[in-house]
Amino acid sequence: MAIAKNQGFEIHALSFDYGQKHACELKYARFNARKFKAEEHRIVKLDRKFFLNSALTDKNIEVKKGSYSEKEIPLTYVPARNTVFLSYALAYVETIKAEHIFIGVNSIDYSGYPDCRPEFISAYEKMANLALKEVVEKKMKIIIETPLMFLTKSEIIIIGKKLGIDYSKTISCYDPVDGKACGHCDSCLLRKRGFEGSGYKDETVYV
Amino acid sequence: MAIAKNQGFEIHALSFDYGQKHACELKYARFNARKFKAEEHRIVKLDRKFFLNSALTDKNIEVKKGSYSEKEIPLTYVPARNTVFLSYALAYVETIKAEHIFIGVNSIDYSGYPDCRPEFISAYEKMANLALKEVVEKKMKIIIETPLMFLTKSEIIIIGKKLGIDYSKTISCYDPVDGKACGHCDSCLLRKRGFEGSGYKDETVYV
Numbered sequence: 461m462a463i464a465k466n467q468g469f470e471i472h473a474l475s476f477d478y479g480q481k482h483a484c485e486l487k488y489a490r491f492n493a494r495k496f497k498a499e500e501h502r503i504v505k506l507d508r509k510f511f512l513n514s515a516l517t518d519k520n521i522e523v524k525k526g527s528y529s530e531k532e533i534p535l536t537y538v539p540a541r542n543t544v545f546l547s548y549a550l551a552y553v554e555t556i557k558a559e560h561i562f563i564g565v566n567s568i569d570y571s572g573y574p575d576c577r578p579e580f581i582s583a584y585e586k587m588a589n590l591a592l593k594e595v596v597e598k599k600m601k602i603i604i605e606t607p608l609m610f611l612t613k614s615e616i617i618i619i620g621k622k623l624g625i626d627y628s629k630t631i632s633c634y635d636p637v638d639g640k641a642c643g644h645c646d647s648c649l650l651r652k653r654g655f656e657g658s659g660y661k662d663e664t665v666y667v
Numbered sequence: 668m669a670i671a672k673n674q675g676f677e678i679h680a681l682s683f684d685y686g687q688k689h690a691c692e693l694k695y696a697r698f699n700a701r702k703f704k705a706e707e708h709r710i711v712k713l714d715r716k717f718f719l720n721s722a723l724t725d726k727n728i729e730v731k732k733g734s735y736s737e738k739e740i741p742l743t744y745v746p747a748r749n750t751v752f753l754s755y756a757l758a759y760v761e762t763i764k765a766e767h768i769f770i771g772v773n774s775i776d777y778s779g780y781p782d783c784r785p786e787f788i789s790a791y792e793k794m795a796n797l798a799l800k801e802v803v804e805k806k807m808k809i810i811i812e813t814p815l816m817f818l819t820k821s822e823i824i825i826i827g828k829k830l831g832i833d834y835s836k837t838i839s840c841y842d843p844v845d846g847k848a849c850g851h852c853d854s855c856l857l858r859k860r861g862f863e864g865s866g867y868k869d870e871t872v873y874v
Contacts, residue, residue, distance in 0.1 A: 507709075507712065510755055510762065513762050533803070539762050540755075540757035540799060541758075544754040546754075547753075550751075551747035551750075574803040575797075575799075580794070584794050587790035590781065590787040591787055593744045
């Protein structure tokens with residue numbers, strides 16, 4: 461959002477409540493949408509039944525402490541999550557006549573989710589440009605922007621700091637307690653290493 | 668659903684409540700899911716705000732009586748509707764380990780919706796096969812089945828009758844009153860002409 465704002469875009473922010481254990485991220489999203497003067501911030505409630513079978517959502521599957529190996533897709537993968545997120549974004553942009561959809565996916569220092577890879581995003585964009593009335597009538601074209609795709613976590617943190625992000629008001633943790641990061645899950649470890657390489661102090665609020 | 672059942676598939680049915688004026692279709696969907704012995708029938712409630720700006724959902728936009736010209740995409744188009752429907756289906760199939768998604772889109776005798784065309788479905792399928800963990804791990808492959816795509820409405824009706832469909836228990840109308848078809852909207856006219864060409868009596872319940 462900070463990057464889009466810095467590039468001069470008007471912000472219409474979208475967050476999702478899908479039963480994630482880290483639903484506290486929605487509170488931080490609300491804070492940052494205000495901070496970066498979003499025109500609107502919608503929080504969409506998804507049907508939770510569809511997004512179970514993941515350590516991110518299912519109370520019966522524990523979030524692993526420690527890192528995942530590079531070869532496995534972790535238990536924190538949520539079925540078709542980014543596909544559903546982007547599909548709501550498509551309905552949104554067609555209604556407000558926007559063209560650019562920003563999504564913070566990253567394929568470096570990440571957890572191996574298939575729906576974060578450039579080939580997925582590119583296939584999604586192709587599909588999107590066949591799906592919408594406004595697009596078929598050549599009144600608009602969908603561009604999916606992934607400014608974080610090829611950055612390391614350290615590079616992301618550095619850019620964020622330059623654009624005014626307060627990282628005590630964001631959360632990456634998969635298993636937070638009272639809105640505070642656990643410090644030990646895969647996502648916390650990736651973020652910690654990112655801070656170490658960035659030269660910035662880790663502002664994350666840990667339990 | 669009747670075709671999938673006839674081909675020997677186990678049925679996991681999916682319907683959507685998105686604020687459509689013809690929400691009575693959900694009652695008929697429930698009836699037919701039982702009749703064709705679906706293992707499960709989920710009705711997903713979508714966030715209605717995203718699907719306004721259409722005569723199908725918006726009280727302030729009237730459903731036109733009469734046919735649309737072949738060149739225009741009608742006001743009854745709903746932003747990104749089938750994209751969102753299919754995305755929920757993707758989350759669903761990955762969870763239950765299914766591979767075949769049936770969708771009743773049709774590109775003959777239809778209303779010109781971009782998300783009913785074969786090029787859209789084909790692009791969606793390509794994207795889907797990059798999106799899911801089970802697919803990337805080569806445990807499954809997504810196949811989007813569109814058995815009605817190239818059939819005329821008359822041909823669809825004939826097949827339905829042979830498979831035991833009771834058309835008094837289905838509705839196509841965009842603007843029904845008390846669960847009964849208006850008889851005058853674009854969708855009713857297409858269906859009427861379909862019955863005329865099929866040799867079957869029109870069983871539709873009209874107001």
